[in-house]
Amino acid sequence: AQKVTQAQTEISVVEKEDVTLDCVYETRDTTYYLFWYKQPPSGELVFLIRRNSFDEQNEISGRYSWNFQKSTSSFNFTITASQVVDSAVYFCALKGRTGNQFYFGTGTSLTVIP
Amino acid sequence: KAGVTQTPRYLIKTRGQQVTLSCSPISGHRSVSWYQQTPGQGLQFLFEYFSETQRNKGNFPGRFSGRQFSNSRSEMNVSTLELGDSALYLCASSLGPAGADTGELFFGEGSRLTVL
Numbered sequence: 001a002q003k004v005t006q007a008q009t010e011i012s013v014v015e016k017e018d019v020t021l022d023c024v025y026e027t028r029d030t031t032y033y034l035f036w037y038k039q040p041p042s043g044e045l046v047f048l049i050r051r052n053s054f055d056e057q058n059e060i061s062g063r064y065s066w067n068f069q070k071s072t073s074s075f076n077f078t079i080t081a082s083q084v085v086d087s088a089v090y091f092c093a094l095k096g097r098t099g100n101q102f103y104f105g106t107g108t109s110l111t112v113i114p
Numbered sequence: 115k116a117g118v119t120q121t122p123r124y125l126i127k128t129r130g131q132q133v134t135l136s137c138s139p140i141s142g143h144r145s146v147s148w149y150q151q152t153p154g155q156g157l158q159f160l161f162e163y164f165s166e167t168q169r170n171k172g173n174f175p176g177r178f179s180g181r182q183f184s185n186s187r188s189e190m191n192v193s194t195l196e197l198g199d200s201a202l203y204l205c206a207s208s209l210g211p212a213g214a215d216t217g218e219l220f221f222g223e224g225s226r227l228t229v230l
Binding site for chain 1: 117145147149156157159162164169170172202204206208218219220221222223224226
């Protein structure tokens with residue numbers, strides 16, 4: 001079975017603080033894909049990153065970084081020096097080897113306080 | 115490049131009615147997926163279409179149905195609406211067929227359905 005767990009329901013930080021959003025996944029597939037999406041109040045999910053199961057290299061994109069660890073089945077997302085515009089709901093998602101069905105976590109609502 | 119377009123954005127229905135939602139994918143995208151988002155259940159997969167064929171279906175009752183047209187536009191229909199069907203219905207498109215598509219989904223802004 002495919003499952004994604006985002007244990008943090010809501011997080012509040014003060015602007016310029018760093019924040020890490022946790023994501024733990026379960027899958028029996030040896031090949032799979034992990035994603036992070038951002039959902040602002042408008043409702044549209046915005047793609048942030050995709051990671052293949054065979055590529056554990058961490059990635060940094062500006063203030064965003066992702067830490068993928070197969071040993072702990074985790075794919076955590078860190079925002080450095082948070083800004084008010086980062087306030088949104090963030091979803092971690094898993095796609096298996098076959099099919100195009102995404103399994104989403106329940107999301108983490110991030111509020112950045114100015 | 116235009117994004118995924120969903121219509122209508124908001125609608126209100128009463129129990130027992132039926133509703134049809136429309137989705138136009140990004141030009142060139144042939145796969146369209148539908149998700150239901152509710153505060154209690156989060157994002158749940160409804161179904162996916164590719165080349166007018168339903169490729170995959172989530173765990174929803176038969177009241178939920180969909181179809182895809184030759185131009186890749188998709189519609190989903192919910193019949194005999196229930197209060198619990200109130201949700202944000204999100205459509206997403208991607209390039210390739212199921213199984214070969216390792217890319218991301220591109221989402222529309224959703225259709226917010228309220229059932230009274």
